[in-house]
Amino acid sequence: MNNDIGIYIHIPFCLQKCFYCDFNSYANKQELVEKYTFALCNEILKNAEILSQYKISTIYIGGGTPSYIDSKYIKQILDTLLLFVDKEYLKEVTIEVNPNSVTEEKLKVYKESGVNRLSIGLQSNHNDILKKIGRAHKIEEFEKALDLANKVGFTNISADLIYPLPDLDLNRFNETLDYILNLKDKNIKHISIYNLEIHENTKLKFLLDEGYVTLVDEDEEYEMYTALNKRFKEAGYNRYEISNYSIQGYESNHNLRYWNQSLYLGFGAGASSFFGGSRYRNENSIEKYISYLDKGISIIAEKEDLDLLSLMKEYVMLALRKIEGLDVTNFKSKYKKDVYELFSEELNSLINDGLLEKEGNYIHLTQRGLEVANLVWEKFV
Numbered sequence: 234m235n236n237d238i239g240i241y242i243h244i245p246f247c248l249q250k251c252f253y254c255d256f257n258s259y260a261n262k263q264e265l266v267e268k269y270t271f272a273l274c275n276e277i278l279k280n281a282e283i284l285s286q287y288k289i290s291t292i293y294i295g296g297g298t299p300s301y302i303d304s305k306y307i308k309q310i311l312d313t314l315l316l317f318v319d320k321e322y323l324k325e326v327t328i329e330v331n332p333n334s335v336t337e338e339k340l341k342v343y344k345e346s347g348v349n350r351l352s353i354g355l356q357s358n359h360n361d362i363l364k365k366i367g368r369a370h371k372i373e374e375f376e377k378a379l380d381l382a383n384k385v386g387f388t389n390i391s392a393d394l395i396y397p398l399p400d401l402d403l404n405r406f407n408e409t410l411d412y413i414l415n416l417k418d419k420n421i422k423h424i425s426i427y428n429l430e431i432h433e434n435t436k437l438k439f440l441l442d443e444g445y446v447t448l449v450d451e452d453e454e455y456e457m458y459t460a461l462n463k464r465f466k467e468a469g470y471n472r473y474e475i476s477n478y479s480i481q482g483y484e485s486n487h488n489l490r491y492w493n494q495s496l497y498l499g500f501g502a503g504a505s506s507f508f509g510g511s512r513y514r515n516e517n518s519i520e521k522y523i524s525y526l527d528k529g530i531s532i533i534a535e536k537e538d539l540d541l542l543s544l545m546k547e548y549v550m551l552a553l554r555k556i557e558g559l560d561v562t563n564f565k566s567k568y569k570k571d572v573y574e575l576f577s578e579e580l581n582s583l584i585n586d587g588l589l590e591k592e593g594n595y596i597h598l599t600q601r602g603l604e605v606a607n608l609v610w611e612k613f614v
């Protein structure tokens with residue numbers, strides 16, 4: 234159906250700031266949680282007219298650390314959203330949790346409120362590395378959280394990993410792969426494994442620049458990349474997007490919306506939306522978000538209205554993130570144009586360079602293309 238929509242909810246509170254993080258998240262602002270929840274529910278209700286015209290098919294509660302705040306606030310937000318949900322169409326409700334802040338009680342509240350998928354931030358199975366990147370949890374807490382999630386009855390669990398990391402060499406990375414793959418029978422149905430990005434103004438950038446921590450060289454990182462793809466495939470985790478792997482049928486429906494250029498509305502500070510041919514983002518500051526909503530001032534900080542060509546280019550870039558690639562027929566039925574004619578120069582050059590290939594009705598990245606995907610995106614920017 235084409236009037237379905239995804240909802241993203243942003244919870245910007247964290248216990249502490251991880252050294253690599255440049256998400257819109259804040260430590261030491263817990264006194265704002267209640268007012269923030271009220272403002273967020275208010276934002277949802279202000280969108281009542283739109284929400285009643287669409288069928289919500291996925292909800293994703295991310296952050297920040299949603300499990301850091303009292304679960305009564307998560308329930309309040311979900312109860313507000315559920316006013317607009319036709320349960321028949323709602324496929325997936327995900328919440329991100331951190332191992333050190335999730336409890337059995339919170340998990341039960343999530344489940345009772347309709348959450349059916351958990352995304353747990355693991356990042357590494359080595360306590361010394363977790364400490365070096367400023368994560369607040371230890372591996373023992375991850376194990377406890379996973380056991381609790383299973384006990385409460387969650388059967389669709391995703392774990393997040395990052396590589397490379399300080400003090401992570403190939404041997405230790407292989408231990409990480411052993412570790413995560415051994416948890417398959419604990420309902421880890423999905424693994425996101427992100428390539429570390431080093432952002433300006435983060436503590437990690439400082440530590441690397443000053444030589445306090447180091448990362449492996451490109452060759453060893455490439456061996457990690459090869460090892461993870463081989464091991465995940467052997468273990469039955471199908472790579473379906475550049476950084477995402479799942480047991481068949483457990484792909485993230487919500488994230489697929491992003492790569493399929495489907496509609497979504499984001500609620501909360503810094504949350505982004507794609508709706509009505511525009512991409513827009515709310516104010517990042519929690520204080521401004523609360524006060525603007527209270528005073529009836531617009532909370533939109535940035536908005537871009539995409540023209541048809543930009544939309545089509547964006548569609549190609551997003552679709553090529555998926556391993557199956559771009560469905561040529563879907564492109565035609567959405568934009569009434571032949572993607573090969575429209576982007577013949579770009580596509581032919583990427584095919585000739587061995588970065589893209591045609592397969593049946595699809596165009597997708599080759600193995601080499603997956604390794605240098607940025608070169609492909611550049612053609613469509």
Ligand code: SF4
Pocket residue numbers: 246247249250251254255256258296297298331
């Ligand atoms: S828990 Fe996540 S959002 Fe919070 S600081 Fe760490 S990486 Fe950033």
